[in-house]
Amino acid sequence: MRWSGLAEERVLVKGGTVVTMDDALGIIRDGAVLIEGDRIAKVGRAGEVEREGKPDRVIDARGGFVLPGLFCGHTHLYGIALRGALLNIRPPSDFLQILQRVWWPLDEKLTNEDAYATALAACIEMALTGTTCFADTYSAPNGIEGSLDAIARAVNEVGIRGFIAFEATERRSREEGERGLRENERYLRSQQGNAYGMVSVHASFTVTDEIVRKGVEISERFGCPITIHVSEGPNDVYHNIERYGKRTVERLEEVGALSRRAVLAHCVHLNDKEIAIVARHGASVAHNPMSNMLNAVGVAPVPEMLGAGVNVCLGNDGYVFDMFENVRSAFLIHRVSRRNPTVLSPKQVLEMVTVKAARAYGMKDYGSIAPGKLADVVVLRPRLMATPTTGDPYAYIVNGMGGADVRHVIVGGRQIVEDGMLLTLDVEEAERRILRTVERLWDRLGASPPEAVEPLRLGR
Numbered sequence: 001m002r003w004s005g006l007a008e009e010r011v012l013v014k015g016g017t018v019v020t021m022d023d024a025l026g027i028i029r030d031g032a033v034l035i036e037g038d039r040i041a042k043v044g045r046a047g048e049v050e051r052e053g054k055p056d057r058v059i060d061a062r063g064g065f066v067l068p069g070l071f072c073g074h075t076h077l078y079g080i081a082l083r084g085a086l087l088n089i090r091p092p093s094d095f096l097q098i099l100q101r102v103w104w105p106l107d108e109k110l111t112n113e114d115a116y117a118t119a120l121a122a123c124i125e126m127a128l129t130g131t132t133c134f135a136d137t138y139s140a141p142n143g144i145e146g147s148l149d150a151i152a153r154a155v156n157e158v159g160i161r162g163f164i165a166f167e168a169t170e171r172r173s174r175e176e177g178e179r180g181l182r183e184n185e186r187y188l189r190s191q192q193g194n195a196y197g198m199v200s201v202h203a204s205f206t207v208t209d210e211i212v213r214k215g216v217e218i219s220e221r222f223g224c225p226i227t228i229h230v231s232e233g234p235n236d237v238y239h240n241i242e243r244y245g246k247r248t249v250e251r252l253e254e255v256g257a258l259s260r261r262a263v264l265a266h267c268v269h270l271n272d273k274e275i276a277i278v279a280r281h282g283a284s285v286a287h288n289p290m291s292n293m294l295n296a297v298g299v300a301p302v303p304e305m306l307g308a309g310v311n312v313c314l315g316n317d318g319y320v321f322d323m324f325e326n327v328r329s330a331f332l333i334h335r336v337s338r339r340n341p342t343v344l345s346p347k348q349v350l351e352m353v354t355v356k357a358a359r360a361y362g363m364k365d366y367g368s369i370a371p372g373k374l375a376d377v378v379v380l381r382p383r384l385m386a387t388p389t390t391g392d393p394y395a396y397i398v399n400g401m402g403g404a405d406v407r408h409v410i411v412g413g414r415q416i417v418e419d420g421m422l423l424t425l426d427v428e429e430a431e432r433r434i435l436r437t438v439e440r441l442w443d444r445l446g447a448s449p450p451e452a453v454e455p456l457r458l459g460r
């Protein structure tokens with residue numbers, strides 16, 4: 001294993017088409033990226049970058065594309081434990097029942113070992129499929145304290161980056177919400193490596209104004225992002241209208257939750273007035289098209305949000321961790337729902353998973369390939385070169401490529417994936433540990449059937 005844990009001095013990624021995602025630099029054919037330490041030093045045509053002197057190592061990108069590492073703007077790493085799970089439940093028939101019968105019972109069984117093992121699995125999968133940064137919110141009412149340390153350990157072992165948070169909720173009690181926020185605050189004081197802290201509040205329909213205000217206060221004090229699920233299903237809208245006489249975004253505005261630091265997940269059921277409010281406060285939206293299709297909640301008004309100037313990034317919501325699949329879904333879902341093939345361009349959806357995700361989470365030095373930016377770079381090469389890669393690279397990537405085409409991944413100047421193999425840890429050994437842990441979790445899930453939790457009893 002060549003990986004030493006340290007960024008090499010000078011690495012040159014050479015050949016191929018550099019898709020910088022930087023407005024000024026655009027697309028560079030037969031390009032090269034020179035990395036010094038953890039930063040990008042120079043980007044340009046290969047011949048011209050090579051004149052900068054001899055690198056310590058050269059990574060060959062010929063015949064492929066060089067992209068910024070993808071950034072998943074909303075996930076639940078532990079969602080990977082549901083893959084293929086046989087759940088002994090009455091099939092849910094709407095979104096609230098999906099939460100009550102699938103997600104919340106899972107949350108209640110989770111231990112810190114589960115947090116670590118599922119984070120390890122999800123981070124390995126993201127690294128291998130070209131995602132180098134993510135924003136995760138974790139939920140486990142019976143395993144709150146220390147859970148973020150367990151997740152941070154997995155993130156740092158795999159060698160990618162992530163914003164991690166515990167999802168504060170008052171599903172069961174006010175105290176549960178307070179403990180969730182305290183875990184975020186505790187972790188924010190002792191952030192480890194490339195696992196950055198942030199604040200997460202579950203959703204408008206499971207928290208009181210006090211918990212939202214406290215979450216906002218913590219995010220202001222630490223200058224970190226705050227994220228909340230917003231009108232993912234219609235139940236959130238009904239809840240807010242019934243209890244507060246307002247729609248979800250109107251209530252969040254009144255409580256002071258909207259700012260440039262806020263990332264609102266989903267926003268499927270927003271009307272034009274709410275979109276204007278989000279835009280006015282400069283809050284970002286994390287769009288999760290694959291999860292929205294899975295949960296049958298509807299199609300988010302992304303074209304309207306973009307039209308209003310909202311910063312929209314892309315997440316997987318803990319469903320499919322290959323972000324190229326999520327990119328393609330974002331590209332397709334609005335076309336079919338509007339029956340309009342021009343509604344979103346391939347470049348626009350790639351922006352959502354690079355520069356716009358970085359902007360959502362306040363990472364100014366991230367999301368594009370440009371001098372001075374953090375050197376998180378992915379080399380993609382199609383397994384089968386059926387057509388030349390000299391045409392439109394955005395269309396080629398969005399229509400034709402996936403995580404399996406990821407050859408090399410560099411994070412902060414150090415290569416963590418080479419020829420499709422993870423260099424940072426022994427994947428087979430990790431797999432054995434993950435499987436042992438998830439099998440035990442599945443046993444616990446099967447052993448005691450879930451008890452329904454009514455979010456609307458939040459009326460204390």
Ligand SMILES: [Zn+2]
Pocket residue numbers: 074075076229265317
């Ligand atoms: Zn979510």
